[in-house]
Amino acid sequence: MTRPTSHAPTLSIPAARTRASSTPDQDQIRRAPKVLLHDHLDGGLRPGTIVELAHETGYQHLPDSDPAKLGTWFHEAADSGSLERYLETFSHTVGVMQTREALVRVAAECAEDLAADGVVYAEVRYAPEQHLEAGLTLEEIIEAVNEGFREGEHRARDDGNRIRVGALLTAMRHAARSQEIAELANRYRDDGVVGFDIAGAEAGFPPTRHLDAFEYLKRENFHFTIHAGEGFGLPSIWQALQWCGADRLGHGVRIIDDIRVADDGSVELGRLAAYVRDKRIPLELCPTSNLQTGAADSYAGHPIGLLRRLGFRATVNTDNRLMSGTSMSHEFEQLVAAFDYTLDDLLWFTVNGMKSAFIPFDERLAMINEVIKPGYAELKAEWLFR
Numbered sequence: 001m002t003r004p005t006s007h008a009p010t011l012s013i014p015a016a017r018t019r020a021s022s023t024p025d026q027d028q029i030r031r032a033p034k035v036l037l038h039d040h041l042d043g044g045l046r047p048g049t050i051v052e053l054a055h056e057t058g059y060q061h062l063p064d065s066d067p068a069k070l071g072t073w074f075h076e077a078a079d080s081g082s083l084e085r086y087l088e089t090f091s092h093t094v095g096v097m098q099t100r101e102a103l104v105r106v107a108a109e110c111a112e113d114l115a116a117d118g119v120v121y122a123e124v125r126y127a128p129e130q131h132l133e134a135g136l137t138l139e140e141i142i143e144a145v146n147e148g149f150r151e152g153e154h155r156a157r158d159d160g161n162r163i164r165v166g167a168l169l170t171a172m173r174h175a176a177r178s179q180e181i182a183e184l185a186n187r188y189r190d191d192g193v194v195g196f197d198i199a200g201a202e203a204g205f206p207p208t209r210h211l212d213a214f215e216y217l218k219r220e221n222f223h224f225t226i227h228a229g230e231g232f233g234l235p236s237i238w239q240a241l242q243w244c245g246a247d248r249l250g251h252g253v254r255i256i257d258d259i260r261v262a263d264d265g266s267v268e269l270g271r272l273a274a275y276v277r278d279k280r281i282p283l284e285l286c287p288t289s290n291l292q293t294g295a296a297d298s299y300a301g302h303p304i305g306l307l308r309r310l311g312f313r314a315t316v317n318t319d320n321r322l323m324s325g326t327s328m329s330h331e332f333e334q335l336v337a338a339f340d341y342t343l344d345d346l347l348w349f350t351v352n353g354m355k356s357a358f359i360p361f362d363e364r365l366a367m368i369n370e371v372i373k374p375g376y377a378e379l380k381a382e383w384l385f386r
């Protein structure tokens with residue numbers, strides 16, 4: 001009697017696991033479904049569009065009229081190490097975004113560009129009060145941007161890319177229009193606007209200056225995020241959460257100041273950091289932008305590595321694609337290079353982003369289960385067909 005030869009079928013299992021979770025390449029990162037919660041409309045224009053709009057609208061102050069050189073100018077000027085100087089560059093983008101046509105175009109191209117980069121859900125913010133110079137009303141501005149987003153979504157679909165874009169209305173923290181902008185955000189909540197934000201220089205302009213606006217939004221059961229913990233540290237984060245009641249933190253990267261890592265590698269969270277982690281407060285982290293404004297030194301040294309390990313609700317974002325010469329794919333590429341992240345890590349950040357979005361829960365869940373997870377599952381199986 002011959003005994004059947006025994007094979008070792010388990011051999012292929014660890015190999016499959018290793019390959020499925022190996023380092024994603026550039027093309028996979030681009031095709032991976034991505035979620036973007038923190039992107040400024042006036043920080044993401046195509047350089048060629050700025051040049052054309054400047055010509056059409058008579059804007060005379062551009063530092064360069066060659067699109068490639070202009071793109072480089074933005075990147076270099078924003079690379080100053082200071083948030084205040086970084087923000088000065090916005091005068092040129094805001095300068096060419098003063099007409100209805102310009103706003104529609106910029107918003108449409110924004111949606112198209114994000115979709116081409118594999119972003120499936122984005123919340124894009126801008127400050128309506130900065131687009132009043134040529135006589136548009138705040139309502140006309142909001143409607144023009146909404147129209148542009150819808151147009152961009154359609155054009156993306158024609159190109160085979162699916163994206164959904166919601167607007168966040170920002171009030172400038174040095175100004176005094178936050179109540180008015182908050183009311184407008186609430187008024188347009190069923191028409192393209194998903195939340196509210198404050199932005200601009202942080203030091204010297206604490207979020208409590210705008211407490212009325214935040215309390216109003218809370219009474220209306222609406223959503224808001226607050227730029228905090230970028231140009232200023234823990235007190236700003238604390239106010240944003242405990243006085244103003246922010247749903248998310250724009251950046252929030254300086255929460256790292258409340259985390260102590262001992263020489264033996266043990267980690268201790270201060271009360272605020274523990275609150276942020278335990279209450280699952282989403283952090284809209286923007287690595288490249290932080291390098292430019294001095295909030296972090298290098299990708300490898302960026303707090304996102306530790307925050308991810310500690311299980312904070314960390315999300316990855318672009319902030320300003322033009323000023324930072326970045327995209328969601330570029331942010332992910334840098335993190336993969338710095339932290340050796342796998343597709344599973346990128347999926348984790350993406351699901352965190354979608355969980356933290358301001359659209360209804362059932363829609364977030366459907367995005368996660370029907371778009372994001374299947375997208376990553378497909379990428380993870382690709383090695384089988386190579």
Ligand SMILES: O=c1[nH]cnc2c1ncn2[C@@H]1O[C@H](CO)[C@@H](O)[C@H]1O
Nearest residue numbers: 040087090125126127170199200227
């Ligand atoms: O990272 C940032 N921190 C604070 N403010 C910002 C940042 N990026 C852009 N803005 C400001 O937000 C306005 C509306 O989009 C921009 O005009 C810019 O002044």
Ligand SMILES: [Zn+2]
Nearest residue numbers: 040227250319
């Ligand atoms: Zn920002």
